Amino acid sequence: MATRLKAETFIKNCIAIASDIVKLPLEHMWIDYDREADVLYLSFRKPQRATKTVETDDILIRKDNDKIVGITILNASSR
Numbered sequence: 001m002a003t004r005l006k007a008e009t010f011i012k013n014c015i016a017i018a019s020d021i022v023k024l025p026l027e028h029m030w031i032d033y034d035r036e037a038d039v040l041y042l043s044f045r046k047p048q049r050a051t052k053t054v055e056t057d058d059i060l061i062r063k064d065n066d067k068i069v070g071i072t073i074l075n076a077s078s079r
Contacts, residue, residue, distance in 0.1 A: 033076065040076035045069045 021029070030043040048070045050062035062070035073079065 038075055038077050040073040042071045042073070043069070 026044050028044065028046075030041075030046060032041040032043075033039070034041075045064075048062055050064055050069055052063045052065075054061040054063065058074035060072040060074070061068060062072065
């Protein structure tokens with residue numbers, strides 16, 4: 001029963017973010033999470049190869065010229 005509830009919660013959480021993700025003007029997205037470091041990596045191009053990084057609070061915005069190619073979110077679980 002507990003496993004079923006975990007699965008249902010997981011699916012509901014995925015569905016909840018899906019509607020926001022599909023609104024992004026992107027063709028592809030790769031998501032990686034480092035649980036030990038609590039860092040979420042969003043990549044919009046592989047390889048990411050950023051030429052510039054902009055820091056705001058606990059968020060790093062990776063850019064190649066004016067195009068955002070990735071976002072790194074520090075302390076992701078507490079957001």
